[in-house]
Amino acid sequence: MNKLEELKKIIDSLNNFAIVSHTSPDGDSMGSILSLYNLLIDLNKNVDVFVEGQAPYKFSYLSGFYNIKNISQSNSRYDCLFVLDCGDEDRLGECKDLLNRTDIIINIDHHITNNSFGNINIIDAKASSVGEILFELYKNLNYKITKEIAECLYTSIVSDTGGFKFSNTSSKTMRIVADLIDTGINFTNIYYRIMDLKTLNGIKLISKVTSTLKIYLDGKVATMKLTKQMLEECQTKEDEAGELVNIVRDIESVEVGILIKEVDIDTYKISFRSKDYFDVKDIALKYGGGGHIKAAGCTIKNKSIDEIEKELIDEIKKAWVKYNEWNN
């Protein structure tokens, strides 16, 4: 019996299901668990869907959202537990206890690092999202993909592909999205909610941080600064504004974008991004940090923010001279 047949048999023969994903659920988690919740409800099963803490209100447009249970509300046993978009047991947080309250664990994921903790493990690291894997499973098992389920799956895919722009997007992804659009979902509305909506405090923070923008080396290098005072004034956390360092990198002329972020008294975290060719990891390594060629970081202590900026620009200038010597 192959995995698909096993899965079919489990869904057909059992009655009490639970569904869960990782802590701090993102769009793929929320879309995946609610798509499966709606599918099992359509099949007249008993289903509990769990998150740790509060489900993010951003996804309240998804069918089934208001039926999500907080893990502290339950101590039931289940015939079968689906764990979605979760690389290992510890990422379940408080929901980990569910693993002891079920007869069968089905682990469906797209993280290449998944440690196959389930009784059945369906891992496809080439899939853009768990939503993409579930779409194929539902289709191969001949389950009806209703408009409600399609909205969940579209949410998964648009979230994990960054709006179909990340390199995990494949032609298969686009064909699945085409099928989802054909169910009649209001995809422009979902796209808007997931990708374009910003919080008020997030916009305020972007305004403050971009006002510190400075340009060096004929516009090839740019810096921005984020202080604790800015976060306080905007009553926000950094992540509400999205990836701030990307704003610097995404300026046309810029090859190296730098965000200098105050984390404590005289302690700064530096994020580096490069666009095409400059190795920012080399700069980060000099300060005991690390990363990749195009994305790296380090922490610098006991210097002022202006000293740090000057020093980093000097290091980059030196590296640039070397780069030009090698490439000319």
Add this chain to the structure above:
Amino acid sequence: MNKLEELKKIIDSLNNFAIVSHTSPDGDSMGSILSLYNLLIDLNKNVDVFVEGQAPYKFSYLSGFYNIKNISQSNSRYDCLFVLDCGDEDRLGECKDLLNRTDIIINIDHHITNNSFGNINIIDAKASSVGEILFELYKNLNYKITKEIAECLYTSIVSDTGGFKFSNTSSKTMRIVADLIDTGINFTNIYYRIMDLKTLNGIKLISKVTSTLKIYLDGKVATMKLTKQMLEECQTKEDEAGELVNIVRDIESVEVGILIKEVDIDTYKISFRSKDYFDVKDIALKYGGGGHIKAAGCTIKNKSIDEIEKELIDEIKKAWVKYNEWNN
């Protein structure tokens, strides 16, 4: 003979082609004309591709970009002229003269208002972009869609659909994009260049304009201001920052976003956007402006920017009271 057969006969039998699109070419224009340029070159035709003025450098990654001719460089005659993404003859600007220098005009467009000025007119108002129409034509005519051509067509489609988010995106659009991805194009790079890159001055302007953000009616209404001084300080034009008024509308709590823009001494243009239900056209009409329910505008003179803001907020408050009376 149907249009497709006619087109096939023209391309097969003739040798000297010209291609043109509307003035101030956008992504769909540039992608469309260069896709056809590459296709006709692959078929060993003589081809001139024209724009009025300078072709936007943003699209320099497209194959054929450096072969684009400025219309002032040419007075040749052609067997056949392709006019792409152009609703009427006047939108050709200086390139309009080409209409008198060709035996046959082929007009391919997706604007519903197209006045069918060609000898052959292929108009599909349901297509997201001319790139989408051309993909189907090339395929139905059995022409090879090379990677270079696919890059052009992807550029067209991603530009005119706003990155697959506008409602002109259809399941057919997504299936075409899937086929384009299958040619092996570096679509993430194209997406990034078209959708994410910003100019330095554009970011500076966004920073200044967002710093004027004000919130009213428990966050349901928000305003931003754009002054002539800001444009001078940033050495930029408004459009370098994208649609500024959308930044206000896209704040979570906001239903009505307003941009007050200084255009002359004591003369302000107001842009209104609403998210879901508030009719901003009604407010604009009061000031002699107009528009649609969710997007409207007007001009107000002889008042200070602060007076205008106060007055608009008062008008919106009044309208909101009325709205609530009707809906409760």
